Amino acid sequence: MESYVKNGSTPTDEKLVFLHVPKTGGQSVRQMLHDAYGEAAICPARSTEELCTYSMAQLSEYRVHAPHGDWSTLDAVSGPKKVFTVLRDPLDRILSYYFYVADKAEKMSAQELALPHHQGLNAVHSMSPDEYFFEGPPHLRAFIADNYDNFYAYYFGTRRMDGRRRLNNLMQRGLHDIDRVVDAALSNIDALDGVYTLDELPLIQQYIAKTSETPLKGAYHVNKNGLSVPADRLDKLRARGASQAVIDLLYSYAEHDRKIWDAVCAKRKSMS
Numbered sequence: 542m543e544s545y546v547k548n549g550s551t552p553t554d555e556k557l558v559f560l561h562v563p564k565t566g567g568q569s570v571r572q573m574l575h576d577a578y579g580e581a582a583i584c585p586a587r588s589t590e591e592l593c594t595y596s597m598a599q600l601s602e603y604r605v606h607a608p609h610g611d612w613s614t615l616d617a618v619s620g621p622k623k624v625f626t627v628l629r630d631p632l633d634r635i636l637s638y639y640f641y642v643a644d645k646a647e648k649m650s651a652q653e654l655a656l657p658h659h660q661g662l663n664a665v666h667s668m669s670p671d672e673y674f675f676e677g678p679p680h681l682r683a684f685i686a687d688n689y690d691n692f693y694a695y696y697f698g699t700r701r702m703d704g705r706r707r708l709n710n711l712m713q714r715g716l717h718d719i720d721r722v723v724d725a726a727l728s729n730i731d732a733l734d735g736v737y738t739l740d741e742l743p744l745i746q747q748y749i750a751k752t753s754e755t756p757l758k759g760a761y762h763v764n765k766n767g768l769s770v771p772a773d774r775l776d777k778l779r780a781r782g783a784s785q786a787v788i789d790l791l792y793s794y795a796e797h798d799r800k801i802w803d804a805v806c807a808k809r810k811s812m813s
Contacts, residue, residue: 556622557752558615559607562696563688564637565629566739569761571607573746577753578605589614589702612700623752625735627745628693628805631798635689635791636774639665670783674790689791693798694719697726723797727804736805 559574561567574583584603586592589610592600600606601619615624629637646654646666654663664681665673674685687703695704699722711717730736737745742761750757775788 554604556603556618556620557605557749558618558622558624559605560612560624560626560733561607561609562626562628562634562692563609564634564641565627566742567607567609567627569742570627570745570749573749573757573761574605574607576757577749577755583607586610609702611702612696623734625733625737625745625748626730627737627739627741628802629739630771631691631693631795631802632791633771633774634692634798635794636771636778638688639670640774640777670778670781670787674787690794691719691797693801694722694726697729697801698722699725700729719797723800726801730801730805736809738806738809 557574557578559567559570561570571583582604584592584595584600584606586595586600586606587608587610589608592608592610592614597617597619600615600617603618606615606618642662642665646659646662649659649662649666653659654666660680661684664677668677673681683706686705690705692705695708696702698704699707701707704722708717708722712719735748737748746757746761778787
């Protein structure tokens with residue numbers, strides 16, 4: 542299937558912004574960017590907090606930006622730029638995120654897991670799926686809400702990583718609703734220069750090679766598990782003791798992202 546990329550893309554010196562949604566093949570894309578542009582051209586900031594430590598002038602010195610960070614912060618990057626992102630089946634992204642954290646925690650020692658900045662890893666390691674998704678301290682609840690609950694809708698709708706939290710008060714008061722968030726997300730996504738899916742790494746490679754005017758050879762599959770599908774991961778989650786309530790919760794976390802995914806895929810198909 543062809544990717545959804547706007548017409549008129551030609552190699553230039555303009556800047557490139559990769560909106561790195563967690564667990565959508567971002568490590569593969571970052572490796573492509575490193576090979577195409579060189580590490581010195583890529584802004585070191587990997588999060589919203591790190592982006593905020595740079596002045597507008599400093600941000601604009603870099604040709605490439607690829608953080609897990611607020612899209613809105615990158616408005617400070619001056620000059621012409623192309624902005625692209627990668628999406629993945631919403632339920633698959635959620636399950637991949639959970640097992641990525643769980644597998645990472647599994648490899649850590651008890652001493653490492655006890656460190657204050659590893660509370661999230663310790664939680665997924667020490668809690669059952671039901672405890673992890675339904676119980677735990679406020680910081681864990683906030684983390685799960687920010688990263689699992691319809692992330693596409695809130696991230697692309699508000700252009701912030703913590704978009705759900707930012708809108709929570711308005712939505713509880715009936716002053717905003719999820720349908721408006723989805724509409725905003727689709728409008729903002731439509732304004733991007735490129736939208737790809739995880740199965741289109743070769744097309745992303747071509748796009749980066751063309752934009753950078755640097756040939757990229759070989760295959761990029763960093764952290765990509767091509768043998769897993771959502772059904773397999775759901776079975777794996779059940780094997781860890783997850784109740785049907787957890788499964789239903791995860792489907793609800795993908796409900797509105799599914800609308801975005803379907804709309805983007807439909808548009809891409811119509812342009813192929």
